[in-house]
Amino acid sequence: MSRVTNRTLAGTALSALVFAGLATAVPAHADSSCTVNGDYLRLRQAFGNYITTTTINAKGSSLGPGVVTVPPSGTNGTYGSASGSISGRNIDVRITWNDNKGTAHFTGTIGDDDIARGDSTGTPIPINLWNPGPWYTSEPLNCSTGQGTGQSSAKVVADVDVYNIPDGPGKRQIGTLRAPSVVPLVEPCTFDAFCHVSVPNMDGGNGFAWAPGLLEPA
Structure with a gap:
């Protein structure tokens, strides 16, 4: 073969x-x-x-x-x-x-x-x-959960790691967001768990960052 x-x-x-x-x-x-x-x-x-x-x-x-x-x-x-x-x-x-x-x-x-x-x-x-x-x-x-904030971007208030998936097998870090900065959201986020963020300079162009205490609506 x-x-x-x-x-x-x-x-x-x-x-x-x-x-x-x-x-x-x-x-x-x-x-x-x-x-x-x-x-x-x-x-x-x-x-x-x-x-x-x-x-x-x-x-x-x-x-x-x-x-x-x-x-x-x-x-x-x-x-x-x-x-x-x-x-x-x-x-x-x-x-x-x-x-x-x-x-x-x-x-x-x-x-x-x-x-x-x-x-x-x-x-x-x-x-x-x-x-x-x-x-x-x-x-x-x-x-369509109806739970999003309607925000299109997030403010990084403290440095936070970004992962390819939120959790589970295959999870790996693809980069870090540095404060203070603003990043686009791929989809609405409740900011009480992981947010799906757009990061073109990272592997895959988007990833998941833990929001509580680290991200807030921009």
Whole structure:
């Protein structure tokens, strides 16, 4: 089996999904308050230092019809068909893998930080191409909580570290905000937990900073 870099693999896998008809639009559920930002929902599973990424086509709160799972070893992605949705703050999606016709079932809940976490069950794909277990989303979802302040920026009143995700497996520091400064908000923040801030000079261009006592509405 040929080996490629993770960056090349990610681009190839997503391109293949589009050509396979993965971008077919599916009507969003009107009763869903949380939706996916963009065309893909990425679910990560961490087994020690081993992280598998399962990418599912998304349209608002509808999930499917295609999916690819990619391990970090540089092997080719494993493709399948997916069907599911986001209802309120609950995620439910079922997958049938093309190669072994095995199935996977991902269920979970979107937290107050808009990161979804849950568990998956199903048939493992040897050798470590996919295994059932806990998962989390690599990016926050878009949830209409009505709890935001309406502010578009935050004032840094004390130095605060910025992380790629608020919490969970894979959390890592990507930088530090220095006081006094003002940073844009990616989405409304209640300032009583993590705020999603835009920081173009940091890895990924945005991240999560703990607000209480450190950030305030600008």
